[in-house]
Structure formats: structure tokens, C-alpha cells
Amino acid sequence: MTENIFLEKKNNSKILKDFFKLKNKPTGLIIVENEENIDFLLDWLEQLSCDFVIKTKSEMGKKINIIKTNEISKDFLSWFDFVVTDNKESSLQQYLKNWITPIVPENNYLSSILKEFNPLTSEGNSFLYKENNSWSMYYAIIRYLENYKFPYDNRNLVKNIIKT
Numbered sequence: 333m334t335e336n337i338f339l340e341k342k343n344n345s346k347i348l349k350d351f352f353k354l355k356n357k358p359t360g361l362i363i364v365e366n367e368e369n370i371d372f373l374l375d376w377l378e379q380l381s382c383d384f385v386i387k388t389k390s391e392m393g394k395k396i397n398i399i400k401t402n403e404i405s406k407d408f409l410s411w412f413d414f415v416v417t418d419n420k421e422s423s424l425q426q427y428l429k430n431w432i433t434p435i436v437p438e439n440n441y442l443s444s445i446l447k448e449f450n451p452l453t454s455e456g457n458s459f460l461y462k463e464n465n466s467w468s469m470y471y472a473i474i475r476y477l478e479n480y481k482f483p484y485d486n487r488n489l490v491k492n493i494i495k496t
Contacts, residue, residue, distance in 0.1 A: 358413035
């Protein structure tokens, strides 16, 4: 069953990339209410070999690896590899059901089940950040991307998300 999930995730990712005309792997969804955090993140995110779709009310547009949109269809969710949210996002379960790695504040409403992933022990199902600011979010994204480079570790992370 797990192999089918990984194959489905890979196929869905191709659809997402075609739809948004993206080219990198992995692809992250950012849903952060504080627009200031998004504005600070943009220049940093543009430097990463990763694609981002940012749900925002601010001006639309596309950078090299960043799409801004005001709406994300629920049909698109399983296409993403990770999601960055703040405590204003109250639907983390929908991301977990779609095998998306959450990057969330330590004090989120699911803190009893979301634990920082540790590749040495293959335990945990998320990446957590301490402060609700762009630096902490960026650091958590970098930790996720470092883990993503190692297929074995990333598969263990996704397996842990499936069990959640």
C-alpha cells in the first residue's frame, strides 16, 4: 500500500507542475496569515531549488519558483510535498490525510500528535518552528529540504505521516 501512495504522490506532483508551470522538486504550499512573514520569505525562497505556491491575498504573480494565488483547490492538495502554516490555519488534518509534511509552529493545535522528524531514529511526522516569524519558518523549510535530499529519510517521514 505504501508503494502505491508514493507512486500516486509522484504522479500527482507531475500534474501540479504542469498546471502551475513549475520545474523543481519538491513543491511546497505556504499558507501564512501574516503577510509580512510572506514578504520577508519571498527573496529567500527564490534562492532555493524548490517550488512554492503561496496562498495570499496580496498581488498575484509568478517568480522563478514561486506562484502566488488566492485560492488552492482541495483537489490539488495531494500534489504538494510540504505545507508551511501558522497557528491561523485550522485544517492541518486535511494535509496529513494527503501525505503532506506539515511545517508548523511548535505550539500548534495538533502538538499532541505532531512531532519533529528525527532522521537518526526515523521518528516524527513534521518539522516545527519555535517563533512565529519568517526566520524560524525559513529555518524549518531548510531542515525539511535537507531531509528531502535523502530518499530513505523522506520515505520514513511520509510513512510516519500516513500513520498519524
